[in-house]
Amino acid sequence: MSKSLGAAALSNFLGNSPSWYKQTIIAFLVLNPILLMIAGPFVTGWVLILEFIFTLAMALKCYPLQPGGLLAIEAIALGMSSTESVLHEVEANLEVILLLMFMVAGIYFMKNLLLFVFTKVLVRVRSKLVLSLLFCALAAVLSAFLDALTVTAVLIGVAVGFYSVYHKVVSGKPADSDHDSSDDNSISDASNRENLEQFRAFLRSLLMHSVVGTALGGVMTTVGEPQNLLIAGIMEWEFIEFFQNMSHVTIPTFFTGLATLIIVEKFKILGHGAEMPEAVRDILVKFDQESSEKRSRKEVASLVVQAVVAIFLVIALALHLAAPGLIGLAIIVLQTAFNGITEEHQLGHAFEEALPFTALLVTFFAIVAVIHEQHLFNPVIEWVFTFEQSVQPAIFFLANGLLSAISDNVFVATVYIGSVQEQFINGAFDREHFNHLAVAINTGTNLPSVATPNGQAAFLFLLTSALAPLIRLSYGRMVMLALPYTITLTIVGFLCVYLSV
Secondary structure: OHHHHHHHHHHHOOOOOOHHHHHHHHHHHHHHHHHHHHHOHHHHHHHHHHHHHHHHHOOOOOOOHHHHHHHHHHHHHOOOOOHHHHHHHHHHOHHHHHHHHHHHHHHHOOHHHHHHHHHHHHHHOOOHHHHHHHHHHHHHHHHHHOOHHHHHHHHHHHHHHHHHHHHHHHOOOOOOOOOOOOOOOOOOOHHHHHHHHHHHHHHHHHHHHHHHHHHHHHOOOOOOOHHHHHHHHHHOOOHHHHHHHHHHHHHHHHHHHHHHHHHHHHOOOOOOOOOOOHHHHHHHHHHHHHHHHHOOHHHHHHHHHHHHHHHHHHHHHHHOOOOHHHHHHHHHHHHHHHOOOOOHHHHHHHHOOHHHHHHHHHHHHHHHHHHHHOOOOHHHHHHHOOOOOOOHHHHHHHHHHHHHHHOOHHHHHHHHHHHHHHHHHOOOOOHHHHHHHHHHHHHHHHOHHHHOHHHOHHHHHHHOOOHHHHOOOOHHHHHHHHHHHHHHHHHHHHHHHHHHO
């Protein structure tokens, strides 16, 4: 009886995850207390970071919230951090949390408009290269003035719409019926399955070009990324001044990113270059035509409301009328009120995508709290200041990029700009050198961090979204698709920082 009960408990643990994965997580939980007693909190802290990254890398095997949450709970129980520290990290990132909770849900109520607009673009622009450049550049511009997570939420919504339309048709389901797009069993035709795989590759590549675009644009302005605003506040740089101080790095890297896109698409490097199958395009064209013919006046009115609210969204974000999360709540209210969505269960679907990731992000803040309390990054700061001042900015760029790729770029920037400010106040260097270091920290945390999904919140959001398993976008695939950008942006960014001193 005890064996069967134990087997049942093991079966329940992490659900349908593979047995080897369950055993690995259990091994982590057993190892950490032993390692803490033998090697101390510093070594255990770094091991904990690697373990958490492992859970992110295996996101398609098991959503990272559960295994990552167990690691975070254990770290707090072992005294490597405290609930007060985690709460402090949450408070410091409250705007990001509100953004995820409300803005992503707000985008959900705009899905019909987004599908309408982007379907028109997709069926008319036949060149994958032109389409990729368009998506990348648009994502960069929007991220520079709005927010990378909002832009990513839009991209995910659009891609889910495209994928669902095609999957439903080849599964033989009526257009107005419910359908599980994750189930391929209903697709029996071999050519349809082949087209589906190619369509997945097309969407993976297009989305990666787009989210890299959010990084290229996000690094340029005070509002592009959360750490930019923090750095601008410490340096006392206004919007234009921030852009000017960063431009000698951000402008060359922007065009480097576009050049990289052209090369990887032309030569089909590391999973890029996949074209949309003609069969898929034909289905989307037919869907667009049928949707236009069947569209009722009520649906047209709904699209008009969504368009007006979309304009309000852009203006509100561009003028920073309120925190992005509060603006997201406002667009939920406006769209649901004027489109007759008033029942609780209708609202609930909008939050299904955002809340799991929000919970995961708060769990990640617990790991960040461990990094902070155990001073895991301090040796790197001390090591950088052993170099001559002329090379310190370039070393900071690389160090920040590496640490951001394995942890979180917002946290890394917060730690480093604070340490550099303290050195400046103590008279260790002049204002000009302080400026160079600030540029290195901002660009270092924003550009090389495209190397991994955990380096940037927009990348992690995409990896853990409902779309990722549909198009088979794993952690490893994201790393490989981003690798050409990682190499070129790091090299060009490093040279720009080094030569500017």
